[in-house]
Amino acid sequence: MNSKHSEVSASYALSIQGITKTFGTSVAVGNLWLDLFEGEFFSLLGPSGCGKTTTLRMLAGFEYPDSGRILLRGVDCTSIPPDKRNTNLVFQHYELFPHMTVFENIAYGLRLRKIREPELSARVREALAVVRCEELEERGVNQISGGQQQRVALARAIVNRPAVLLLDEPLSALDVKLRKKMQLELKRIQHQLGTTFVYVTHDQEEALLLSDRIGIMNHGGLLQVATPRQLYMNPADSFVAEFVGSLNIFNSHVVDVQSDVVTVQLLGMLSIGVPPLLTLSASNLHVGDRVRFAIRPERVQLGLWKNNISTENCYDMGLRGQVSQVLYLGGLTQFIVTCGADMQVLVQRTSDRACEEIFEGAEVVLTCAADAGFVLPHMG
Amino acid sequence: MFLVAPLIVVIVFSLHNIPRMSLPFNGVSFRWYIRLFADTEVHQSIMRSLAAGIATAIFATPLGVSAALSVRILPPRLRNFILAIVLLPSAVPGLLLAVALAIYWRGALGLRFSLAVAVAGHILLALPFVILTMNASVSNFRYSLLEAARDLGASPLQTFRDILFPIIRPAIEGSALLAIAISLDEFIVTLFVGGRDTTLPLLIWGRIQRSVDPSLNALATCLLFATTLLAFLAVRRTTRKL
Secondary structure: OHHHHHHHHHOOOEEEEEEEEEEOOEEEEEEEEEEEOOOOEEEEEOOOOOOHHHHHHHHHOOOOOOEEEEEEOOEEOOOOOHHHOOEEEEOOOOOOOOOOEHHHHHHHHHHHOOOOOOHHHHHHHHHHHHOOOHHHOOOEHHHOOHHHHHHHHHHHHHOOOOOEEEEEOOOOOOOHHHHHHHHHHHHHHHHHHOOEEEEEEOOHHHHHHHOOEEEEEEOOEEEEEEOHHHHHHOOOOHHHHHHOOOOEEEEEEEEEEOOOOEEEEEOOOEEEEEOOOOOOOHHHOOOOOEEEEEEOHHHEEEEEOOOOOOOOOEEEEEEEEEEEEEEEOOOEEEEEEEEOOOEEEEEEEEOOHHHHOOOOOOEEEEEEEOOOEEEEEOOO | OOOOHHHHHHHHHHOEOOOOOOOOOOOEOOHHHHHHHHOHHHHHHHHHHHHHHHHHHHHHHHHHHHHHHHHOOOOHHHHHHHHHHHHHHHHOOHHHHHHHHHHHHHHHOOOOOOHHHHHHHHHHHHHHHHHHHHHHHHOOOOOHHHHHHHHOOOOHHHHHHHHHHHHHHHHHHHHHHHHHHHHHHOOHHHHHHOOOOOOHHHHHHHHHHHOOOHHHHHHHHHHHHHHHHHHHHHHHHHOOOO
């Protein structure tokens, strides 16, 4: 049993087995289990203080867990110091050595590993080529831009060919435009190298864009580990649902339970059938239960009251409302629609011609497809 | 201008070609400097002063540097408290410190007064300044640079050798120079506990008691330029960006 277990974990790039870390009385990370595949881009996503950075620091070797094990390619490295570990960390603020040139920064790890010329130069140049900064070789690290520093920091880490590359919010210090560009670069580099990436971020868009899988963390624990699409469409619980993407949430109650569809009623009049959620299966719900109905802004369809959209296969929300705000975001337009006395619905759609005809104050009708929403447990 | 006037007088008359320290100015010569170089007593005191200065730097610098580095990791309130305590010796009047040291070394430890005892006093005097200049220089040192080095495979010793030391080296050199300058200038403590080992300031003082010797002008000018140069170098080193 035991040997079989370690055989299984040997096939993972990284295996985190029930690690716990407390600082004083506060639990930073509590009993975290996670297996990462070889070559995977994995993101740890969560709000600040959720334990994601502490987890990363334990993986790098800067903190040791109070209990649990960390296996790197099947080998226990729980208490191995950072310099003896086959991981490299890209720091949030890069931490390039100010007294060394770009070349020397990248070569430092290789020199410590007693790699000599000509291999040394060849590998440094190879790493610089991967991050597309060949021309910076002889520059001082204070003579290059923030984006270039980011690339050099990445090169300094990947040149050592770590089993797992750890990244601690590496793009958070860059401005938006550069960040978007670097996100694509990171994805390209990860594809090119095939190295396992563990990426810590609080930016959900970034996590969705980059990751093969995402682990959502809160209060030191993992709430859900899934692909970006699963996470967005089938959140495990209300924290995940609300943390990833925007969400409209309405108090409602169950009026009918079938094996594959739960019908809930909104505002005491409107019935919507929704597929049951991962953690809230139909068998747990009963008629009359108070639940929350949730729907993503882009899954709500909006039409002017006069030419009402009512296609087939649509559970007609039939919710009448008035546009109280139009938020133009370029490619997308968001509408805040007030329905009834105090219910506000956020609707998002691509900016097209029809959009331009919907002004603030317009009478509209909201509809949604049958499987567009999901139910969340009642709060409190 | 008013404050530096005596200095200018000293410098000017150190170049006077006759042994008179009043106007009119007769002519320029280096005779007092030449006489100085021939004076073995001056030689000895210069060597003692240099030895004391270097010894002060050798002891005060590592102590001060490690103190300044280690208080960085303390919470700010505790750090400021400790820095305030460290500064106390510089607030104590020199005379009081000298008397206290004399009583302590002779009375409590039963040591004979010598240059070594004076150096102990110099270290005490220089330490706050070393800590303060180091503290100012390391306050913006990024400790995560050390983590970055560890992450890349450096042992704690290699991290010190390759990252910490090279980066704070200018500040260390600056504080060492400062320690030497403080020791070179020091008078009261050396007078009290230095025993018969006269340093340069003591020699000048002793000679002034006897007569007004124009070669003292030359000596004082040398001392002035030496300490100013040291202080200048120290400031330039320590204020360099990390």
